[in-house]
Amino acid sequence: MKAIDILNSHSLKRTSCREGIIDVIMITNQALSENEIRERLSGNYDRTTFYRSFKTLEEHDIIHKIVIDNQIVKYALDTSIMHKNGHAHFFCNECHMVQCLESVTLQNVELPEGYTEEETEIIIKGTCAACKK
Amino acid sequence: MKAIDILNSHSLKRTSCREGIIDVIMITNQALSENEIRERLSGNYDRTTFYRSFKTLEEHDIIHKIVIDNQIVKYALDTSIMHKNGHAHFFCNECHMVQCLESVTLQNVELPEGYTEEETEIIIKGTCAACKK
């Protein structure tokens, strides 16, 4: 599936910024920050445009945002699997790489009386294979 | 255990700001944001002082920071139980209340080959008992 098709299927205008963002994330196969995406893009876009593009893509469930420690913000593509139920994210403490983990889910959620769960975020921090060696 | 004792046992100077922060969190028995703590404190402190006090208390494992959605930052007291292994946090989508959950832990962590886990953060969003009814 191409970036153009994704935009079309959501009735979004095909702008070079949106198309580029989707392409870059798709190729890299990792969650990327605003700056990491900017570096990989040919065009030069205003910060506001980036911000609004991310927001639009997020609202249409094309990408989702991952926040680590209140400072590092990355974006990853949504997949049908990931969209169904929440999935975990892995953060490498060494290279700051962020990856979606589909297999990890939460078991035995025992909430206090009267509490209801709606959504769960799991972030696993550690060392990735490349940094381990 | 009093706030003064906690500070003493960590060889930290007993300043009214630090003492107040610990007291307020202790009494409320909930995670509180900077502003929520400021409202409950008698003295008037500079933003920088707050910031540095939180940092100091966090570095000495007296409190820990909880971040929701990159925007809401709250602080909770460390306890011996919570300090041992990571614990989950509950966030009420209605009243924005944050609470530590000691019972919820992660099972079946299946990381990709070569990946190592060091720390895990779990945030459960939903509705608390008070907002449910």
Added chain:
DNA sequence: ATTACATTTGCATCGTTGTTGCATTTAAAA
């Protein structure tokens, strides 16, 4: 109680990020 010293505080200031308003430009439909 007084003194001395290291720590803490308040203030000014800066960088980053999220956000909005508005005029201009652009994409897509008529």
Added chain:
DNA sequence: TTTTAAATGCAACAACGATGCAAATGTAAT
């Protein structure tokens, strides 16, 4: 091609994290 709604770039602002520095404060020694 023309039209129109949407997207962009720019300016500007608020909030937050962070640092340098002089003044104030806590603590220990005298």
